[in-house]
Amino acid sequence: MTKRRIYLASSWRNPYQPGLVELLRMKGHEVYDFRNPPHSTGFSWSQIGLDARSCTAEQYRTALLTHPRAAQGFNADFAAMRWADTCLLVLPSGRSAHLELGWMAGAGKRTLILTQDGEEPELMALLADRICISPEEVIAELA
Structure with missing residues (x-):
């Protein structure tokens, strides 16, 4: 494998995220867990x-661009995106997760x-290499 x-x-x-992190690690993969980086x-x-x-939009933009904790969170996640060779988007998810998958698809991962x-x-x-409908399909695709 x-x-x-x-x-x-x-x-x-997403209530499935923690269990999938654990399952993938049990299968021998290294997994970045954004909840516990x-x-x-x-x-x-x-x-x-x-x-x-x-x-407000102004509060959002200002905090995102100026707060050190926002920079730290972004840098941790983006470093993990560069480190990873695979992105698994687990639905349901928010807009950030879709941006992450899009960036990784564009990076050839x-x-x-x-x-x-x-x-x-x-x-x-259709940008994704594969659309899976069960954790078993994900495991098989990663093998």
């Missing part, structure tokens, strides 16, 4: 004084999407 370096892109609200803690908007649901019944179809998912 080939050992992969996986960037798992998803959402903090090495040498840091997972980033949240509240750490830079923002309520993501009610901040292997890209997989894990979807399930009830997810809204997305035409640009």
